[in-house]
Amino acid sequence: MSELHTVNKSPFEKSSFASCMEHVLEGSAVLLYEDGVYAAIKGTAAEGKVKSAQGVKFYALGSDLKARGLSDERVTNGVEIVDYEGFVDLAAEHDKVVAWV
């Protein structure tokens, strides 16, 4: 069963991202959106967690990054930027969605 995990809270304020990372399994995907996109930026504690996750794909919603003034260069290597259509595709491609709100 492939899972799409979604995180929409800041990793600095809530434990949603940390909890997600402790429960995500190999072969799954993590989509960061709304304040969750702050987990996708370089030079943070979250960057280490993204890089050390084995066999997990990471995505971040582009319009939420732009709203927050975060350019593509700020995004941790390996995190793919998607649009709303990409969000829908990811939800459809995986067997289920696990939301860490």
Add this chain to the structure above:
Amino acid sequence: MAEQIKNFLYLNRRAPYGTIYAWESLEVVLIGAAFDQKVSLAFLDDGVFQIVKGQDTAGVEMKNFSPTYSALGDYDVNQLYVEQESLEERGLTIDDLMHLTWEDEDEDWAEKDSIRVVSRAELAKIIEQQDIVFSF
């Protein structure tokens, strides 16, 4: 009874768009600025994200209220403290923030920086010196 001028500090600790706190704070600051009190703002924790430059909310269909921070100087709100440690933890530097300024009437309207980066220890002292602290 003579009117007393008090020191007001607004503590901003939230990121700008995930919740309404940041915008609400800005609204209250602008209202409060009309009352001739000594007002300063502190940006710490996720609050530092409020003044990151280059915000573009067209794709999320929300109002981009970040240009309003540039107007604070016109309301004599020109003491903006930004916590150094909060920036570092978020991979940010002062160069990632908007350039916020004010014009000093006493020095022939010279343009001056409103933002002052302070350490966590310095901010603790700044909080201690206030009469009233509003938290957002």
